[in-house]
Amino acid sequence: MDRCISDTSTWMEGMKLTLNQSKTEFILIGIPQQLAKCSNMAINIGGNEIYALSCVRNLGAYFDKYMTMEQHIKSKCKAAYAQLYNIGKVRKYLDHQSAKKLIHALVHSHINYCNVLLIGVPKYIIQKLQMVQNTATRVLCRIGKYDHITSTLTSLSGSLWNLALNTIYVY
Template sequence: MQTHISIIKTCFFHLRRIASIRRNLTHDACVKLVVSLIFSRLDYCNSLLAGLPVSSIHGLQRVQNAAARLTLRKTKRDHITPLLRSLHWLPVNTRISYKLSTLVYKYLNDSAPEYLQSSLDLYTQPSDRPLRSAADPLRLHIPRSKLASAGQRAFPSAGPSVWNSLPRSRVG
């Protein structure tokens, strides 16, 4: 995954280029430029980054923080959370979870690509004992994996894990 995360250098290059013309841009134009040049790279295949350690994703979060500061003309000393909220940008970890949840939602509504249709299964309750999870028809089965790191990060495991962790009042 380090190859994908190496986009950090490219993103900072583009941020420096945008910073050089920032005084000539309106706020809306700067936001559109940052979203098109930076976020298109951050969001490309970011669902593959699910389950990676925070240290691996930290560089991508630094890029997003720098983009928010550039867009809002803030300094390094300003807190980043209010800036991200004012721009309505999710942090990188949450963006990854959102992307996985979106793919699972598409699977459940039969609008996912064909290669994903066979990778997820609905949870079936054991017949010998009733469980509270039987009341949740949208619960997905999380397959066991032999590989502790790569197996749990694969879509058939990571997607249902994120989906099952969502609050039930907002799902469906």
């Protein structure tokens, strides 16, 4: 491991890049039995000992040590709900098309980000993203919290509303 880190550091220096030791993280991924064998593992980078984390972020996607993607979905849902809250505050001033574009730009960008990583994730985790989409539909179409949503989702499915979501989500 030390040789690999040294080689990476040498390559980066050759490319006029610097390894930021304070932001360097690593994670061990595996099943609980495998991870129990490697507890408290640390690597040495530039005199600093870095310990394995339970969750790391790479290019905006969160990976946990069991690859459940729960932290990723949690963070994306949180960001999407924050945007929906803001859109809901100004929704009465927007026409349908403007609200639809705004939701596509600010909400669907969060729930679609890195969704290819979610293939094979259990339905109960994916259901959280479906709930965000249902809330977005309610904000767009001004539907009450307890009103039925299925028919509205079906009517919107012909548009770009479900473009990237159809491959993973189940209605």
